[in-house]
Amino acid sequence: MIKKVTEDSIIVEKDEEREEIKTKNFIWAAGVTGNSIVQESGFETNRGRVPVRPDLRTPDYDDVFVVGDCAVIMNPDTERPYPPTAQIAIQMADTVAHNLKQMVSGGEKLQSFEPHIQGTVASLGHTDAIGVVFDDKNYSDVQHPL
Numbered sequence: 001m002i003k004k005v006t007e008d009s010i011i012v013e014k015d016e017e018r019e020e021i022k023t024k025n026f027i028w029a030a031g032v033t034g035n036s037i038v039q040e041s042g043f044e045t046n047r048g049r050v051p052v053r054p055d056l057r058t059p060d061y062d063d064v065f066v067v068g069d070c071a072v073i074m075n076p077d078t079e080r081p082y083p084p085t086a087q088i089a090i091q092m093a094d095t096v097a098h099n100l101k102q103m104v105s106g107g108e109k110l111q112s113f114e115p116h117i118q119g120t121v122a123s124l125g126h127t128d129a130i131g132v133v134f135d136d137k138n139y140s141d142v143q144h145p146l
């Protein structure tokens, strides 16, 4: 179990024994959690994120919306949560704006959120990247852009 990451080492613990491994590179692949404030907010949470209804309201409150990294929605194809990304956060804002307008004006039909994933890109060092853009897998460097 990783206990601590410093500028030039990581501290791991096994069988109650701690070991320091010297390194300047560290790739975290154990997932992320939401903000601790959300975890402690009293809302139902899943790893610090609120599992919102399709219209982005919390499970328990009809007048509370949660969006962006604080919210979690499931991908029905993978049965896994969508990763928290800016593209989803921005798209959620449109749905919430529409739904708030509906509620304020007395409308009853709230919109369900449907993410449109444009792609995913990961940087590999300073000059390279790998990604899926509009369903097309690409690998590129700065001399040969995607």
Ligand SMILES: Cc1cc2nc3c(=O)[nH]c(=O)nc-3n(C[C@H](O)[C@H](O)[C@H](O)COP(=O)(O)OP(=O)(O)OC[C@H]3O[C@@H](n4cnc5c(N)ncnc54)[C@H](O)[C@@H]3O)c2cc1C
Pocket (backbone or CB within 6 Å): 035, 037, 067, 068, 069, 070, 084, 085, 086, 087, 088, 089, 121
């Ligand atoms: C290293 C990294 C790389 C990423 N790369 C990508 C990418 O390539 N593509 C992509 O789509 N997404 C990427 N993301 C994810 C993306 O940044 C987030 O999903 C997105 O910013 C979520 O938007 P948000 O508005 O929910 O939260 P944020 O953008 O995190 O905004 C939350 C705001 O709340 C403020 N805040 C926090 N706590 C408090 C408090 N107690 N009181 C007041 N203010 C507070 C913060 O300062 C911040 O300004 C990346 C994230 C990281 C960390």
